[in-house]
Amino acid sequence: MYWRYAVRRILMGVVIYVVIIFIYSALFNTVMDQTLNSQIVEQVNGEMMKMSQVGTDPQYLLEYRQRRISELRQLYHLDDPVLSRIFWRAIDTLTFNYGNSTVMRSFEGETDVLKIVLERIPNTLMLFTTAIIIDILIGVWLGIKKAQKAGRTMDKTTSIITMGVYGLPSWWFGMVMIMLFAFAIPIFPSGGMNSVPPPTTFFGRLFDTLYHMALPIITLVFIGFWGRAYLTRNIVLGNLQEDFIMSARARGIPERTVLYGHALRTSAPPILTMSLLSLLASFSGALVFEGIFSWPGMGNLYWSAVQMNDIPVLLGNLSITTLIYISGIVVLDLIYGFLDPRIKVGGKA
């Protein structure tokens, strides 16, 4: 039954997420303690500054400082044993309580890490879903063409390009594309999401964003579709060698129908999962890509957080990236299980 499979798969995703968060929490325990500690001291110092202006007894101030620091340390569980700290940090992370950033601010100037990360997610998703849809369309189309003419010149040359692109860093290609099409031949903007200042009308803004999206998307698609085509080719080719294709051909069914009706229909589920899996794989690779195009997404956030050494933002961003990543895998499995009834046992493709 599909819904039972679905519930089990989702639960498993949740469990895995919880386990990973515990691993992160253990791994980054010391660093987070240090950051929190300095944040507490800073906060208390700030409070003292305000109080001392009224002219209070310095003895009382010192006492207050000590009391306040130990209070806050207790609040953040800093005096607890290590294991309990790891536990509480994981619980905090799981409830999206990432704390405050040390340097970075959200677009509105807030220090809440969750807000900083949340406002970036739509930008990342917008860029990558668009790129990946175009990517899959071109890749699958080319893959079918390659399978149809396997071993011929077109198949061979595109396969060689695939291998050439295999080790190519997408962000490097982005750098070259910017150099070519934003500076040498200035037809695209060099980065960002909107012009400065952004257009005021809705449509003006929309077109401006699309215009800024064009170069990153062209780059991503150009790097991406070769591998997809190669995979599609292999899957379709594998199916074309099956007996049912032979019998279809023997029955005199037109080649086109054999290809699209028979071979492609059986190939669809694996092609879809493979494509979506590589979408997830490219998700993390493409994060760096955002930095190159200064696209204000999650990847760019990693970039700037690394530069400013803002640990809470890095960890918060990492937790949310992981959440998105795992959700992606779960959704993928659900789609796959729906398409291919044989795979309702819980594994992955």
Place this chain on the structure above:
Amino acid sequence: MNKTNRVAKQLKDFWDEFKQVKFGIAGIILLLLFIFLVIFEPFLTPFPEASTRWRDITYWEDNPRSVPPVWINWFSQKDYTPTEYIEDLEYTEQNISGPITMLNTVIEYQYDYDIPPVDLIYRGTFKGNFSLNIVLERPDGNKINLVNKSFTSNTEKDFRISLVNESGNNVRSFARRYVKNLPPRVDVNTVLFSQADGELFSNPTPLNGTYKLNINLMKMTEETVIEDTRLVVSGSVSGLLGTDNSKRDVWSGLLAGIKWALFIGLMTSAISVSVGVIYGVVSAYYGGIVDSIMQRIWEIFINIPLLPVLIVLSAIFKPSIWSLILMMSLFFWVGPVKTVRSMALQIKEETYVEAAKALGASHRRIIFRHMIPILIPYSFASMALNVPSAILYEATVSLLGLGDATIVTWGQILHDAMNGGAVTNGLWWWVVPPGIAIALVGMTFAFLGFAMDTILNPKLRTR
């Protein structure tokens, strides 16, 4: 047939098949080329210490800053002056009076270019007390007294005269003879290497011919020693791949990066694939509860997004190249596990494994002697295919400035290029080559991996 013979025959069969795959051969040729470049690295670069002194600015100070490679002269209409080193200068010695000795040398420099060099640098080491005078005689007969300077030191020391810095005033007064109103900034080398006329600044014409650089050194004491003198023509083009904005030779850096790329790639993929293969086999062999636990652990690892974790780990712990390899291996081993497990499940049922079990062979012996050898071809294919991603991950982490600062990798060169504004200023020789190098190594191993894959899955070859 004994065992070594059997292995040799298997290898030969594999090689015979491999030979049929053209791009596999291309991969091997490329790999040999890279190995050749690694071995002969010190002989292929004008800067043999590039690998160890990459971040040492004194090592690079004589190079011009951000200039393109020499071969752009083939494509551009105007010829740029390449960098040249004039070494082994011979001096005529002449005693003047008492302890004072005069050393003199004339360097003849043939200038056939259109764009003058960036700088002329005269340097050496000395101890004692001497004064230096440099006079330039141009092909048109003009003589310009460029530098007069004296040096004193009790210990052995370097001296370095950059004509652009030292001769500014003398060159200005020379130029004033021809042009009334000098621009606020006078480019020394444009004046020195252009025809002396009224258009010296508005539209300079290059003055080609032999330039004579008359260098006079006057030793003030008998103990004065002057050694290792040389003249560096810091060109307006330099090296095989130009220089970056820290005056470093990009070609030398690229060459130094090969060994690290290969090392990182091969180490990471060898460790991770070995671990992954053993993990998959063990999981399949024991089955039952062991298998489920191992598969759950595997699932947790496959659900961690690798790159962000690597970035955060590197940002927090500032790793060396070793810990980076270790961290990558920690996440890469998941790759082959599923395939290996399904293959091992089949091998487990083979009769000879049953026979070995019946004969009382230990689990370890069955796993390592009977099951894993069968998976070796597959392991090699996936190792080859893993190499590019390891290199790519290292490059990406380095791009963010989180690499190991004691070595030179292509990712770090690209990081410097990114920060140095190479993209905005169009310094393509600094951006394009490292990326192509990464892609080429990636392609090499992709060729090898896909070739092995084609042999292992004959189904995919043609229809």
